Amino acid sequence: MKKPKGKLAVIVGAGRTGTHSLKILCVLKGISLRVIDRDFIRESDIGGCALYCKNSVGRLKAGEAKRIAGKKFGVEVQAECEHLRAGNARKLLGGASIVLDCTDNWGTRALINQYCLKNGIPWVYCGALAGGAMCATTVPPGRPCFECWAPALPTEPVSCSEVGVELKAIKMASEMQVEETKRILAGETPELTGKLRYFESRTARTRTLLLKRNPQCPTCAKRQFERLEGGGENAILSCGGGEWLFLNPQGKKVRHYGTKRMLEALEPLLPHAYGSLLKLSVNGLECAVFRNLRVTVRARERNRAAEANAIILSKLGASEKRKL
Numbered sequence: 294m295k296k297p298k299g300k301l302a303v304i305v306g307a308g309r310t311g312t313h314s315l316k317i318l319c320v321l322k323g324i325s326l327r328v329i330d331r332d333f334i335r336e337s338d339i340g341g342c343a344l345y346c347k348n349s350v351g352r353l354k355a356g357e358a359k360r361i362a363g364k365k366f367g368v369e370v371q372a373e374c375e376h377l378r379a380g381n382a383r384k385l386l387g388g389a390s391i392v393l394d395c396t397d398n399w400g401t402r403a404l405i406n407q408y409c410l411k412n413g414i415p416w417v418y419c420g421a422l423a424g425g426a427m428c429a430t431t432v433p434p435g436r437p438c439f440e441c442w443a444p445a446l447p448t449e450p451v452s453c454s455e456v457g458v459e460l461k462a463i464k465m466a467s468e469m470q471v472e473e474t475k476r477i478l479a480g481e482t483p484e485l486t487g488k489l490r491y492f493e494s495r496t497a498r499t500r501t502l503l504l505k506r507n508p509q510c511p512t513c514a515k516r517q518f519e520r521l522e523g524g525g526e527n528a529i530l531s532c533g534g535g536e537w538l539f540l541n542p543q544g545k546k547v548r549h550y551g552t553k554r555m556l557e558a559l560e561p562l563l564p565h566a567y568g569s570l571l572k573l574s575v576n577g578l579e580c581a582v583f584r585n586l587r588v589t590v591r592a593r594e595r596n597r598a599a600e601a602n603a604i605i606l607s608k609l610g611a612s613e614k615r616k617l
């Protein structure tokens with residue numbers, strides 16, 4: 294296989310599959326790597342993710358992945374600690390020779406699909422759930438795209454937080470994804486365009502399904518890229534439905550607050566520093582506040598989560614007036 298030179302592989306998501314794919318790519322010479330993730334590392338991430346260790350808990354995933362890749366492999370990885378959305382897709386995915394999807398939600402995958410279709414960039418989907426691993430490649434134009442065969446957000450998503458995910462399945466998903474990536478970067482024909490490969494750990498068998506192109510697909514047939522145009526939702530439900538993320542674009546004003554200032558502003562809510570973010574409880578709900586005012590709230594119902602987010606914002610807003 295030829296060595297790809299000057300190519301940029303962008304990995305979206307630095308969780309389970311993202312860290313395993315990154316780890317394998319770190320030993321490939323001649324490609325640049327960028328990793329995107331807005332989230333922080335929890336204790337529960339340590340077993341399933343590659344790279345991270347106990348000291349990583351509380352740190353931002355992308356930044357920690359960059360740090361460890363540099364330390365262990367001597368590889369310089371660009372880290373983007375942001376949530377990929379319409380407004381920053383060009384900045385975060387720009388320059389990519391290939392995009393590796395290691396996310397856990399349909400919305401971000403659809404956004405990657407539309408960005409890549411519009412800009413003629415190949416991308417590789419992968420997923421792991423329970424003992425199953427999946428992988429499919431979209432190479433524009435003329436082949437089935439992600440929205441041809443996964444046309445809508447599942448109404449009752451089965452998620453990794455409910456059924457768990459086996460390490461074997463995570464590793465297999467990443468291996469299939471990196472194999473496709475290597476082929477594409479070397480200018481070879483990928484195996485999984487128009488195909489979905491499924492591996493089941495229980496039987497150790499792999500099946501490959503043929504995917505059909507939808508002639509009415511809004512993205513690849515009609516070239517409507519509405520996900521790239523919309524401002525996107527401010528509140529996003531994470532995989533598993535147990536946590537809401539609020540992007541809070543109005544929080545730009547407090548972007549440069551240090552941890553100490555945020556601790557003071559949120560003092561009535563008894564916050565504590567947790568790595569690079571703050572953790573606190575609002576109305577009995579577990580919340581995390583990031584430096585640029587993204588807030589995550591563990592709650593089933595959106596209204597309760599939104600209320601907690603509003604309380605946090607009001608505390609920081611009041612502090613802002615006092616010019617902390």
Ligand SMILES: [Zn+2]
Pocket residue numbers: 437438439440441442507510511512513514
């Ligand atoms: Zn399509």
